[in-house]
Amino acid sequence: MDSSEKMNRTEISALGKVAFVDRLTRPFATSADPRIRQGIGDDGAVIDRGGDRLEVICQTTMLEGIDFDLTYTPLEHLGYKLVVAALSNLCAMNAQAEYLTVSAGLSARFSVEEASALYDGIKRAVDTYGLALIGGNTSASLTGLTLAATAIGSATADELTLRSGAAENELLCVTGDLGAAYMGLQLLEREKRVLRGNGVSRPEIGKEHAYLLERQLKPEARVEVLRQLNGEGIKPSAMIDITRGLASAALHLCRCSGVGARIYLNRIPIASDTFKLAEEMHIDPVVAALNGGDDFELLFTAPLEKHRELLAMPGVDVIGHVVPASAGAALVTPDGGEIRLQAPDWTAREEG
Amino acid sequence: MDSSEKMNRTEISALGKVAFVDRLTRPFATSADPRIRQGIGDDGAVIDRGGDRLEVICQTTMLEGIDFDLTYTPLEHLGYKLVVAALSNLCAMNAQAEYLTVSAGLSARFSVEEASALYDGIKRAVDTYGLALIGGNTSASLTGLTLAATAIGSATADELTLRSGAAENELLCVTGDLGAAYMGLQLLEREKRVLRGNGVSRPEIGKEHAYLLERQLKPEARVEVLRQLNGEGIKPSAMIDITRGLASAALHLCRCSGVGARIYLNRIPIASDTFKLAEEMHIDPVVAALNGGDDFELLFTAPLEKHRELLAMPGVDVIGHVVPASAGAALVTPDGGEIRLQAPDWTAREEG
Numbered sequence: 097m098d099s100s101e102k103m104n105r106t107e108i109s110a111l112g113k114v115a116f117v118d119r120l121t122r123p124f125a126t127s128a129d130p131r132i133r134q135g136i137g138d139d140g141a142v143i144d145r146g147g148d149r150l151e152v153i154c155q156t157t158m159l160e161g162i163d164f165d166l167t168y169t170p171l172e173h174l175g176y177k178l179v180v181a182a183l184s185n186l187c188a189m190n191a192q193a194e195y196l197t198v199s200a201g202l203s204a205r206f207s208v209e210e211a212s213a214l215y216d217g218i219k220r221a222v223d224t225y226g227l228a229l230i231g232g233n234t235s236a237s238l239t240g241l242t243l244a245a246t247a248i249g250s251a252t253a254d255e256l257t258l259r260s261g262a263a264e265n266e267l268l269c270v271t272g273d274l275g276a277a278y279m280g281l282q283l284l285e286r287e288k289r290v291l292r293g294n295g296v297s298r299p300e301i302g303k304e305h306a307y308l309l310e311r312q313l314k315p316e317a318r319v320e321v322l323r324q325l326n327g328e329g330i331k332p333s334a335m336i337d338i339t340r341g342l343a344s345a346a347l348h349l350c351r352c353s354g355v356g357a358r359i360y361l362n363r364i365p366i367a368s369d370t371f372k373l374a375e376e377m378h379i380d381p382v383v384a385a386l387n388g389g390d391d392f393e394l395l396f397t398a399p400l401e402k403h404r405e406l407l408a409m410p411g412v413d414v415i416g417h418v419v420p421a422s423a424g425a426a427l428v429t430p431d432g433g434e435i436r437l438q439a440p441d442w443t444a445r446e447e448g
Numbered sequence: 449m450d451s452s453e454k455m456n457r458t459e460i461s462a463l464g465k466v467a468f469v470d471r472l473t474r475p476f477a478t479s480a481d482p483r484i485r486q487g488i489g490d491d492g493a494v495i496d497r498g499g500d501r502l503e504v505i506c507q508t509t510m511l512e513g514i515d516f517d518l519t520y521t522p523l524e525h526l527g528y529k530l531v532v533a534a535l536s537n538l539c540a541m542n543a544q545a546e547y548l549t550v551s552a553g554l555s556a557r558f559s560v561e562e563a564s565a566l567y568d569g570i571k572r573a574v575d576t577y578g579l580a581l582i583g584g585n586t587s588a589s590l591t592g593l594t595l596a597a598t599a600i601g602s603a604t605a606d607e608l609t610l611r612s613g614a615a616e617n618e619l620l621c622v623t624g625d626l627g628a629a630y631m632g633l634q635l636l637e638r639e640k641r642v643l644r645g646n647g648v649s650r651p652e653i654g655k656e657h658a659y660l661l662e663r664q665l666k667p668e669a670r671v672e673v674l675r676q677l678n679g680e681g682i683k684p685s686a687m688i689d690i691t692r693g694l695a696s697a698a699l700h701l702c703r704c705s706g707v708g709a710r711i712y713l714n715r716i717p718i719a720s721d722t723f724k725l726a727e728e729m730h731i732d733p734v735v736a737a738l739n740g741g742d743d744f745e746l747l748f749t750a751p752l753e754k755h756r757e758l759l760a761m762p763g764v765d766v767i768g769h770v771v772p773a774s775a776g777a778a779l780v781t782p783d784g785g786e787i788r789l790q791a792p793d794w795t796a797r798e799e800g
Contacts, residue, residue: 106560116560117586120567127580132547134582141582143547143600147499155549155583155598161590162553195484195495197507199596201514208458208468215472222476229476230484230493231507234469238513239589244551244596246507248495 114351137352138259139188139337140247149250154185156247160240168284171210173313174243175217181339182247183225183317184392188337190257190322191249195230196222199244201237225319254331262334262353262397268416269332269406271321271393273365274342275381278388279373280305280312286377307369315392321411322394328405332396341387344439345395347425353397356423359416359437362430386427387440466703489704490611491540491689492599501602506537508599512592520636523562525665526595527569533691534599535577535669536744540689542609542674543601547582548574551596553589577671606683614686614705614749620768621684621758623673623746625717626694627733630740631725632657632664638729659721667744673763674746680757684748693739696791697747699777705749708775711768711789714782738779739792 108116121136133150134142140154158164158178166174179196186193198218202211211234222229227247251257283305301309325332334353338345342364350357366381374381397418398406406414416428425437460468473488485502486494492506510516510530518526531548538545550570554563563586574581579599603609635657653661677684686705690697694716702709718733726733749770750758758766768780777789 104559104561108554108558108560108563111560116563119560120563120586121581123567123571124574124581127582129546129580132580132582136581136583138583141547141549143582145497145499145503147497151497151503153547153549153583153598153600155551155585155596157551157553157585157587157594157596159553159587159589159591159594162588194481195493195505197493197505197598199507199509201509201511201594202460206460207456208460208463208471209456211460211468211472215475219475228479228481228484228487229473230479230487230495231505232488233507233509234472235509235511236514237511239511239591239594242509242511242553242591242594244507244509244594246505246549246598248505 133256134258139185140191142189142256149252150256152186152189152191152249152251152256154182154189154247156182156185156245158243160242165284165288166241167288169313171213172217172220175214176221176314178243178245179218179221179225179227180315180317180392182245183227183319184337184339186247186249187317187319187322188257188335188394189251190255190332190335191251193225193227193247193249195248196227197231197246198229199232199235201235201239201242203237203240206241225317257332257335257396259334259336259349259352262349262355262418264355264418264420265400266333266397266418267400267403267406267414268346268357268359268395268397268418269412269414270338270342270365270395271318271411272391273367273370274338274391274393275374275384275388276308276311276367276370277315277390277392278384279370279379280308280310281388281390282377282379283308283373284312305369305373307367308373312390315390317392318394324409324411328409330398330402330405332398335394335396338391338393338395340389341385341439342395343386343437346437347439349395349397350421350425353418354421356419356421357416357425357437358419358428359426360428363413363415365413365415485608486610491537492543494541494608501604502608504538504541504543504601504603504608506534506541506599508534508537508597510595512594517636517640518593519640521665523565524569524572527566528573528666530595530597531570531573531577531579532667532669532744534597535579535671536689536691538599538601539670539674540609540687540746541603542607542684542687543603545577545579545599545601547600548579549583549598550581551584551587553587553591553594555589555592558593577669609684609687609748611686611688611701611704614701614707614770616707616770616772617752618685618749618770619752619755619758619766620698620709620711620770621748621750621764621766622690622694622717623670623763624743625719625722626690626743626745627726627736627740628660628663628719628722629667629742629744630736631722631731632660632662633740633742634729634731635660635725636664657721657725659719660725664742667742669744670746676761676763680761682750682754682757684750687746687748690743690745690747692741693737693791694747695738695789698789699791701747701749702773702777705770706773708771708773709768709777709789710771710780711778712780715765715767717765717767
């Protein structure tokens with residue numbers, strides 16, 4: 097029926113995820129449509145319809161077994177997180193979110209009440225962030241719960257921030273703290289292992305870990321920080337959201353901007369709760385920050401002259417600076433040594 | 449962690465899919481945003497950004513095991529079909545397609561070549577229909593291949609056609625022919641059963657069934673018919689695409705428009721190839737047309753005074769007319785009897 101039967105077989109892992117996504121999307125890289133201001137390759141696409149605002153469109157998927165585990169993820173939180181994940185992409189474009197479509201593939205074991213809990217969470221997030229859910233569909237699924245959301249927003253040409261705008265000598269900044277969601281996940285996974293087989297369906301975890309769990313199960317999007325930056329007259333030159341760890345985000349930003357970066361290891365913001373649990377579990381908290389997922393923080397670059405304002409701003413840390421592409425992307429250790437920045441390969445999603 | 453552990457349990461099938469989707473989406477039904485011209489409940493959502501064209505947004509998902517079977521679906525065709533499915537929703541709004549985002553969740557067994565074949569099909573469809581792929585992502589999946597596409601287009605306020613515009617005495621029309629994709633599916637399923645276990649990976653099916661296979665594996669969207677209608681000065685008053693059978697589409701259209709309908713059984717367009725194979729397989733071809741999926745044809749209503757033009761138009765059949773809601777939706781048999789129209793319940797997706 098087609099020629100695919102005799103196809104060669106190259107494993108995705110052999111090619112590497114960046115090259116793989118590039119191979120899939122390269123044929124779509126150019127378009128004759130002058131209204132496309134940004135196509136594939138950023139947190140969202142940007143269309144210029146000729147009005148005073150550009151339209152920004154971001155698509156996000158969350159798949160059972162990869163992006164969440166229903167044994168310990170309350171469905172209401174999952175619905176909320178789906179919206180946050182979609183919204184976080186719009187934040188990374190410095191765009192204002194407006195509309196959302198959500199499609200859910202529900203397995204047969206789902207009850208009406210469970211599906212309702214999922215949509216209650218979506219509703220709560222939509223209300224919290226002032227969005228409107230305008231479409232999508234609900235279907236049966238044989239293959240676990242699958243969620244897809246498209247967030248649509250807008251930004252003026254001045255506001256719009258791409259991954260590609262970073263320039264040499266600019267400051268590299270990050271919002272919030274990193275690695276907490278990853279440690280929350282480790283906690284849930286540990287409890288799952290402990291409780292497996294004894295009939296208790298949801299782990300009980302001590303109150304001292306509330307912050308880590310909240311960061312994993314009910315993250316928020318960094319809308320407020322963008323308002324602060326705007327209030328201070330600071331326009332990020334490049335931005336990306338940190339959903340698969342700082343390392344992956346920094347490498348994407350460097351590649352899209354054609355620059356390198358130096359990130360000072362001891363400036364990466366890590367919460368004390370993250371440190372404590374990482375120590376207890378024999379995990380390097382810096383590795384959690386670099387490679388852990390689901391933080392939904394923002395990595396951005398800003399002009400050097402805004403150094404003082406950025407240092408004074410709550411919820412923002414200056415973690416390094418932009419260097420020429422030839423110098424590459426590296427971590428700087430406290431003793432001044434350099435470690436080449438690397439991201440884990442094709443394991444979960446590729447941000448496309 | 450939340451209150452869901454003690455939840456009541458109602459099966460989705462017990463509630464019925466229309467009531468189920470209504471329960472999930474009702475909280476989102478109203479919005480204070482005056483720019484939303486159509487929210488949840490049509491083939492797509494419509495946003496009025498103040499320009500001379502309205503924006504139309506349609507989200508579609510296709511899940512392995514529900515919407516396709518990879519044992520007999522060439523990946524290139526699947527990619528093509530995904531785009532057609534998304535586009536068909538825009539056609540049903542009488543909108544012009546412009547942009548597309550696609551997200552794919554790929555299981556670990558996928559090779560680079562297989563993923564490329566999928567995207568080759570997407571590329572071919574995008575080129576055929578003059579769209580631009582502007583975003584999306586590629587992720588790993590533990591649960592089979594999952595595809596999500598969002599199609600974005602536009603229409604003037606005059607062109608825009610909702611499900612809700614049908615009025616009494618109007619003509620009920622359908623494009624193309626129905627049931628062929630369903631019979632193509634039966635053919636592929638039969639070959640799969642025959643060949644299971646003998647090591648042949650893709651069924652060989654005789655050339656006489658080429659039409660049915662093409663309708664199932666490589667459908668097209670009805671862009672051309674919309675151009676014809678426009679050329680004849682016929683503006684559909686209501687429209688919906690037929691992806692889950694004529695019965696489901698007609699019932700949706702009637703409910704959204706607050707009308708009833710009479711559909712003449714012997715006027716439902718069914719191709720001779722569909723008839724022949726249905727007879728051979730002891731399937732009622734009318735049932736294939738009413739309840740079979742994947743036809744991607746359009747059901748629309750039009751003013752009575754366009755009767756002559758519609759009868760003369762290739763690729764369009766007048767199959768009935770609109771009656772008051774109190775008269776309900778029914779099939780009319782050749783002897784003048786009436787059968788209440790019913791659609792299969794929660795099995796595959798709900799168009800929503």
